[in-house]
Amino acid sequence: MLEIVIPIALALVAAAIAMSFWRLLRGPSVPDRVLALDTLYVNTIALLVLFGIHLGSALFFEAALLIALMGFIGTVALSKYLLRGDIIE
Amino acid sequence: MLDYFLSFLILTGAIFTFIGSLGLVRLKDFYTRLHGPTKATTLGVGSLLIASVIFFSTRGTGVSLHELLITLFLFITAPVSAHMLAKAALHLNLDSLAKMPVEKAPEEKVKKVKKEVEEKTDEIQTDEKAAHVSSEEPAKESTPQNSNEKLADS
Amino acid sequence: MTRLLPHPILTPALAGVWLLMNSTIEPGHILLGLLLGWMIPILTIRFWPETVRIHKPWVLLRYISVLLFDIVMANFTVARLILGNPDRLKPAFARLPLDLTSDLAISLLANSITLTPGTLSAKLSEDRKFLIVHALNETDPEAMVATIKKRYERPLKEVFETC
Incomplete structure (x- = not known):
């Protein structure tokens, strides 16, 4: 059962990444692009976790945690830049 | 299972x-x-x-x-x-399908935003006080956008 | 007491996170986690000016379960709206007058609003009296504001602020 489900799930998440990437390239405004980057990192966590289950290896957890931390900081820094024109005051 | x-x-x-x-x-x-x-x-x-x-x-x-x-x-x-x-x-005053909750001061806008605003002029309320408040805000020189974020309180 | 243990809730929380991160319950790790949970609040006391007091833990637990249920329902609602016709959506901004005053309670309320059905907290007014809420599909913003106040704001006020 898992052997069938995991490739399907991987394909769905890959499609999600492709769509976020489309919004990143297309995005009419800067906040749209930042939002696309935000979605991209969350999707990447999903992809890594799925891949970890697929390979049966828990090694990907640290990578996913790091992406979660860095992605959040990146989004906040970019929004702060849009808001103030500066990151550190 | x-x-x-x-x-x-x-x-x-x-x-x-x-x-x-x-x-x-x-x-x-x-x-x-x-x-x-x-x-x-x-x-x-x-x-x-x-x-x-x-x-x-x-x-x-x-x-x-x-x-x-x-x-x-x-x-x-x-x-x-x-x-x-x-x-x-x-x-940044992005375009919205919903009515914006922010009071606007049209004099302060750069060209691009100005065009967007002209499309929905009916929603704009010119307010001397709002223009005055936004000119005091320090953030506006570095990014080319309308810096008026005073809420529509009055 | 307050200087040695400035945030009594933060210490066990940090120790719990440490144990989760190592996914173990060895005595050595418990001790290390408690030590870290004790030292980090002392070293970072300048960043935490507000002391947190939970008045009614049971109300908080009930609030969290209501919130989790709402989050799951919110996902189905938003999924249906996204899959439906996007032209038929009626997004709206609404102003939510706040009764809460403490920073923590306001940010928890804003987070809950963002996590639940089709609503998103967009901005806190400078005088901290209003929260601007964006709704994905709402024809009656007044009713939505009333629901939020009743369902989320009242328990938060009971837990974090004495009445």
């Missing part, structure tokens, strides 16, 4: 992740687009991570709960980044 439950969780997670990004493509303005990723993605990634907890805990190598940490972290941070992005978008 466990296999089916795991498959169910993984499929739900993947479908919700997919729908979140689909919202990013399909919806029409920035504020509605913001809803897709912040909601669908948290539950999507959440159920994938719970599937991962169950999968690694039932393999005999002991309980593995550290995926819960990512879930917790995402549930705390996703609303914060959404709030920051919405605030930035309101500050």
Whole structure:
């Protein structure tokens, strides 16, 4: 059962990444692009976790945690830049 | 049995992740687009991570709960980044399908924003006080945008 | 007491996160986690000016379960709206007058609003009296504001602020 489900799930998440990437390239405004980057990192966590289950290896957890931390900081820094024109005051 | 439950969780997670990004493509303005990723993605990634907890805990190598940490972290941070992005978008006066809650001061706008504003002039209320307040705000020189973020309080 | 243990809730929380991260319950790790949970609040006391007091833990637990249920329902609602016709959506901004005053309670309310059905907290007014809320599909913003106040704001006020 898992052997069938995991490739399907991987394909769905890959499609999600492709769509976020489309919004990143297309995005009419800067906040749209930042939002696309935000979605991209969350999707990447999903992809890594799925891949970890697929390979049966828990090694990907640290990578996913790091992406979660860095992605959040990146989004906040970019929004702060849009808001103030500066990151550190 | 466990296999089916795991498959169910993984499929739900993947479908919700997919729908979140689909919202990013399909919806029409920035504020509605913001809803897709912040909601669908948290539950999507959440159920994938719970599937991962169950999968690694039932393999005999002991309980593995550290995926819960990512879930917790995402549930705390996703609303914060959404709030920051919405605030930035309101500050930049992005086009919205809904009526904007922000009082506007047309004199302060750069050319591009000016054009957008002229399309919905009926919503604009010129207010001497608002113009005065926004000229005091320090943030406006570095980014070319309208810096009036005074709320429509009066 | 307050200087040695400035945040009594933060210490066990940090120790719990440490144990989760190592996914173990060995005595050595418990001790190390408690030590870290004790030292980090002392070293970072300048960043935490507000002391947190939970008045009614049971109300908080009920609030969290209501919130989790709402989050799951919110996902189905938003998924249906995204898959439906996007032209038929009626997004709206609404102003939510706040009764809460403490920073923590306001940010928890804003987070809850963002996590639940089709609503998103967009901005806190400078005088901290209003929260701007964006709804994905709402024809009656007044009713939505009333629901939020009743369902989320009242329990938060009970838990974090004495009445």
